[in-house]
Amino acid sequence: MSEQVPDLPRSVQIIGRYRILVAFMAVLGFLGGIVFGALNPPVSGSKALVVFAAPSCPAGAICGGPMFSPAYIQVRVLKTFPSGVQVKPVTGNVLSVSAVAGTPAQAQATAEAAARTFVADAGSLSYLGEQPSAQIIQPATRTTGTTTPKQLLGDGLLGGVIGLLIGIIAALAGGQTSIDPVALPRGRGVGATT
Numbered sequence: 001m002s003e004q005v006p007d008l009p010r011s012v013q014i015i016g017r018y019r020i021l022v023a024f025m026a027v028l029g030f031l032g033g034i035v036f037g038a039l040n041p042p043v044s045g046s047k048a049l050v051v052f053a054a055p056s057c058p059a060g061a062i063c064g065g066p067m068f069s070p071a072y073i074q075v076r077v078l079k080t081f082p083s084g085v086q087v088k089p090v091t092g093n094v095l096s097v098s099a100v101a102g103t104p105a106q107a108q109a110t111a112e113a114a115a116r117t118f119v120a121d122a123g124s125l126s127y128l129g130e131q132p133s134a135q136i137i138q139p140a141t142r143t144t145g146t147t148t149p150k151q152l153l154g155d156g157l158l159g160g161v162i163g164l165l166i167g168i169i170a171a172l173a174g175g176q177t178s179i180d181p182v183a184l185p186r187g188r189g190v191g192a193t194t
Helices: 010-017 019-039 070-080 104-124 149-177
Strands: 044-053 085-091 094-101 133-143
Touching (some): 010 019, 019 149, 070 085, 070 094, 070 104, 094 133, 104 133
Antiparallel strands (some): 044 094, 044 133, 085 094
16 A cells, blocks of 8 residues: 655645745734834833042041941932932942933932932941942943944834734635635445445
8 A cells, every 4th residue: 555645734825825925924923023123112211429538537436337338328328219220330339320211300309319328328337437438430421322232123023923923823714714625535426335
């Protein structure tokens, strides 16, 4: 007996018949993803610069220890602003207080508030009459979120995959409405005897 090559599954045949629709939906999804990515840029950020000065100590004296370090004040600021704010050293005693938010105005307001909190917390510390100081040397500036080409490509590919899936679903739904004739095995007709 000779083996017959099995036919492709019905769903693959339907998708093949509607390949233009599937491809069109994938391209449409790709373009839609790019447009969506361009119209919805990532979150905006803002940054302020603060200079921190630890108190001067006479030789051989112990002055406050870690309480007078920028890291200690950073922890206090991050407790006040638990999300979207970062405090990082830039150079020497200069620290960057940055914030991210949905709009540039929100990011700027949050960065300004966090920088003021840093200065206030530094001024509130005192140990044996010594006190650290902090000062804002650059107020928070507005920056808008920009979409990079890599992000646009990623959004486009995601849209293309979604469009492809919608095209396949539409093809399968459209293919189910057509009625194919029943295929009988070869050599067997209606009323034929063996």
